[in-house]
Amino acid sequence: MINYDEQNFLKIGAHIYSKKAQIEKIADEVCEKGFSNILFSSVGGSQAMMDPFRCWINEMSDLPVYSYLSSELIYTGMNQLKDTTLVFMASKSGDTKETVAAAQYIKANTNATIVSVIGKGNSILEELSDYSIVYEDGRPQELILYIVIGKILFNKGYFLDYPTFAKELEYLPEVLCSVRKQVDEKAIAYCQKYHNAPYHIWVASNELWPVCYAFSMCVLEESQWIRTKSVSSAEFFHGTLELIEQNVPVTLLVTEGKTREIDLRVKGFIEKYTKEANVFDCHDFVYPHISDSFRPYLTWVVMNAILQRISKNMEAITKHSLDIRRYYRTVEY
Numbered sequence: 001m002i003n004y005d006e007q008n009f010l011k012i013g014a015h016i017y018s019k020k021a022q023i024e025k026i027a028d029e030v031c032e033k034g035f036s037n038i039l040f041s042s043v044g045g046s047q048a049m050m051d052p053f054r055c056w057i058n059e060m061s062d063l064p065v066y067s068y069l070s071s072e073l074i075y076t077g078m079n080q081l082k083d084t085t086l087v088f089m090a091s092k093s094g095d096t097k098e099t100v101a102a103a104q105y106i107k108a109n110t111n112a113t114i115v116s117v118i119g120k121g122n123s124i125l126e127e128l129s130d131y132s133i134v135y136e137d138g139r140p141q142e143l144i145l146y147i148v149i150g151k152i153l154f155n156k157g158y159f160l161d162y163p164t165f166a167k168e169l170e171y172l173p174e175v176l177c178s179v180r181k182q183v184d185e186k187a188i189a190y191c192q193k194y195h196n197a198p199y200h201i202w203v204a205s206n207e208l209w210p211v212c213y214a215f216s217m218c219v220l221e222e223s224q225w226i227r228t229k230s231v232s233s234a235e236f237f238h239g240t241l242e243l244i245e246q247n248v249p250v251t252l253l254v255t256e257g258k259t260r261e262i263d264l265r266v267k268g269f270i271e272k273y274t275k276e277a278n279v280f281d282c283h284d285f286v287y288p289h290i291s292d293s294f295r296p297y298l299t300w301v302v303m304n305a306i307l308q309r310i311s312k313n314m315e316a317i318t319k320h321s322l323d324i325r326r327y328y329r330t331v332e333y
Helices: 006-017 020-033 044-060 070-076 097-109 124-128 142-155 162-194 206-221 260-273 292-318
Strands: 037-040 065-067 085-091 113-118 131-134 200-204 228-232 250-254 277-281
Touching: 006 142, 006 162, 020 113, 020 131, 020 142, 020 162, 037 044, 044 065, 044 085, 044 142, 044 206, 044 292, 070 097, 085 097, 097 113, 097 124, 113 124, 113 142, 124 131, 142 162, 142 292, 162 277, 162 292, 200 206, 200 260, 206 228, 206 250, 206 292, 250 260, 260 277, 277 292
Parallel strands: 037 065, 037 085, 085 113, 113 131, 200 228, 200 250, 250 277
Antiparallel strands: none
């Protein structure tokens, strides 16, 4: 596969899993301290990386959990943000302007506990956090949150299968490598066919909606300058369906989670009304060493692996580097 180093991915995935005891200790300490609610707050792709875990907590427990963009939090505040709030933040650089400002706001106004997932050590966000896990070049970052949130849910009496799940997480890098191989041929064909399309429509639901939104915005729009409309499957029939035409490419991401039926309803519609319907369904892929009962918990990280093969192949076909920006971090705004 182009632009892919499997051995390195397995190595850095193992590096993150080697931090399991350290990450679980954080979960134990925040539970011992106690918290009244949970907040996920960052921006961009980092927020989208965390948002599926909000869905997971909602489905697994009755813990109050919120998601709030850092760029809005610093202006509006949040009445649910208290001294007893457990805040999760994320930043690849560790110095994302809005996320850092939100961390400063939280520390200035509350005694909330901040746990951050950061790509670079010795960063501003790390200094502002009570706990931080630095993954450096490690992937997937989601593995950190699976461990810390899974352990919290276990400690609170909700996810009693966590010890088994945590053992199987050791195979997650191998699973993602396998999925990439399984989808690569389809991803190449997709990119060859649609890299010049004037605009795209992307659709997904629930825990896959943040994945869909982030890929549309951060990869197709930001990194490839491809005009893209993204919409939740739950909202598709309340507006976007009227944009469906025979030659409009529509890409649907299908979950194995609780909202699968919503996705399949969209699938039936787009396959009827456009010749350019494309479906990437988690159910179609083999997850080596993963119990069937845990598959729905991995849909978002698996779908990210699928979409990475689209982004890497799109980059090769368009010859437009994923690192080129016209405005982001290049001009004042």
